[in-house]
Amino acid sequence: MSDDGKTPYRPTEVEEKWQRVWTERGTNLFSDAELDGAERPFFNLMMFPYPSAEGLHVGNMYAFTGADIYGRWKRLLGEDVFEPIGFDAFGIHSENFALKIGTHPMELIPRNVANFTRQLRRFGAMYDWNHTVNTTDPSYYKWTQWLFLQLYHAGLAVKKEAPVNWCPSCMTVLANEQVIAGACERCNTPVEQRTLSQWFFRITEYAQRLLDNLSWINWSESTKKAQENWIGRSEGATVHFPLARGKVAEDRHEGAEVQPDRNRISVFTTRPDTIFGASFMVLAPEHPLVERLTSDECRAEVEAYRRHAAAMDLVSRKKTDLDKAGVFTGGYCVNPATGEDIPVWIADYVLMDYGTGAIMAVPGHDERDFEFATKYGLPIVRVVAAREEEAGYALEEAYTGNGVLVNSGDFSGTPVAESKAAITAWLAERNLGEARINYRLHDWCISRQRYWGPPIPIIYCDACGTVPVPEDQLPVELPYVENYKPDESGVSPLARDDAWFRVPCPTCGAEARRETDVSDTFLDSAWYFLRYPSVGRDDVAFDAERTRRWLPVDMYIGGEEHSVLHLLYSRFITMVLKDRGLLEFEEPYHAFRKHGLLIKEGAKMSKSRGNVVIPDEYIERWGADTFRTYLMFLGPYQEGGDFRDQGLQGPYGFLSRLWDTVVEGELADGPPEEVVEQKLHATIRKVTEDIEGLRYNTAIAAMMEYLNAVREGNRTARRTEVEPLVVLVAPFAPHLAEELWERLGHDTPLYDTAAPWPTYDAAKAIADTVEFVVQVNGKVRARMAMDRGITEDGARSAALAEDNVARHLEGATIRKVIFVPDRLVNIVAG
């Protein structure tokens, strides 16, 4: 009570009180028995944060608030909502930061986690703190290592010598997904190529399935689109071009068995129909056949070119705007369609990591090939024309349009579309090619030559070879290594700990060595949702029965930045576990919704701009309820919005007025007054439907409108008018709602009440009279109240009688009347 006898809204007091109550009552916590017995399980998942030293970012808060509102709403509907949170604390972010400030990650991370936990508790999400995960905890990464073994035993984890993306600044290998435009996604340093022996997960085996399921999973469309592009399916053909007899240097290894694939160049093409126009070949400089094809005269030049290409970093190597440059190898192969010998070149515009690393160049119908052919004076043949009569016309640029084949032997005159299949079939009959589907997706390199991650559970023995660590010896604990800084060697810092590194072989007992690489952070996060319900179990990664009850995840809300990395990997891992018989579903998330990006005053938030919103400051000043409500009000959740400091005032005023209405004023008894009742039902409907569709901004606007109507003209509100609003606002402002619920006389807290969400009567949600719009020739001339359900004739005569309407019709003949029931009359006259 203040001096004037008023009880003003004091958010901090209210929020501290209810957070204490929730903790004491365990309102949001599940016991094992509750998890096993839940009748209406709803798994509400949000993307667990990486606990940075800076603390919770407003972007995290935005994401979590939107997800928490959805979960709280489901709970108020009476579902058993499991809403866990955790920490994705392994990885290069953490390690780099630890290096920068000179604190060991084993000290730094628990500190950050503690700080995050404090912040997460303060903003009022209904997290189940009994079921948190921390990826750096041995009780978690034991199962990350177990997961690796599952893939290993399935033949899906393989070690390959491979050219990899090497970040010279982070001194580690990056997955293709972590390379943005040829540069490290983290530090923006140009990435170089290196060849290292790495562990790969064969995600490409699952490419088609990952693509196919996109057609039925309930996800945000843009996210599906991003995955589709990333998987990058193209249909075409593999075509084999035999090396030309007598025009290729003889095999230098006398007596060596000549491999079949050493005698031909295979290419992948999406345009097999243009094969008659393939007038030369281009190989990637690294292509294994270059050596064999190169003639003595060309050798010096070819080798110089290959050295030059190898030294080039991937940024310049993959730049589209580079001049096409290459060199002739001196070798030839045979175009299997024409039988002609065609020269073989090498050029850096052909990439070894896509298709077969070789292309058939069709300069007449491919812009890059045209540019290359023009530059080096190579023949350009037209094999497609819009009309057959154009067969003889020369090409001034590559023609990539549709048409019919020309200059293509028996296939001339065939339309492009059907000739693709016909030529592929013709080649296949002669063993010169076959239909082929190619994917842009690459295998997932999970090796990291770093310290801060789960050690890959593999042991190398001179006698037994590669030996997986037996399951009962997991976890392979990450040792404390004082100097964990990576170096230029490309060997993980773990190799420095001799006592850890040397280990007896699990199979024969002889002295053996551990794998010293750790796994990619994305592996940690690829399965964490499976762990949540089974947290505490140290005998299994996830309990089968509990998993059956709770998974797949019912609703997953997160940022679009994880569209291709995390979401694709977790789908892949789920499919693998299903194929191993460990799960009964192959898509981990029943529904996924992306949220938008939050900007500040029209600009991207960044430390360098100095416009980063620190949630703590706002929560301290306005309270968590206002902050949450504002974040959801400032724009459409799935599209993001613009955070403006002034904007907090609106939601604060709304919550304060709601407080005043319940706490300050006298509430009258009796059913809602007629004028308010219709609005009440309409509001319940709108808020319910808007939350379901994550349209939080308009849900809040509807509640504001309703409160304005309840308070209209300083009238005395009725309890039955206000109490439903207290529940509607509860997902957004849970503390305030609890307090008002209690002040309305309830003994049981709102969130412990079974299914308190109000229902609406659809008949009462609509008014008896509707405002008709009367148009004359499409222009609004009057607005008139009419009875709901009025007939066309009734509306028409009422409209014609209206003064302004009559005035606009003066002297004109009515030609037509458009009638939209309960909405509009449009009189067309002239």
Next chain:
RNA sequence: GCCCGAGUGGCGGAAUGGCAGACGCGGCGGACUCAAAAUCCGCUGGGGGCAACCUCGUGUGGGUUCGAAUCCCACCUCGGGCACCA
């Protein structure tokens, strides 16, 4: 270059074939106050008119329709993603 999304008052944004600008911020005027803050009430897209009203207006140009912010075509701008992908 290709793909996706967006362009609406001073500002954030509503409206997805039928009243453009809901809701909120800011602004202006008023009440309360010695005063200010807070709070409450009213007004608030441009132009014209005393007014009733009229007129213009959703990036630009065209189209479909009785009627277009909304659908179609072309273009411009911004944001995001992909990119010598054969």
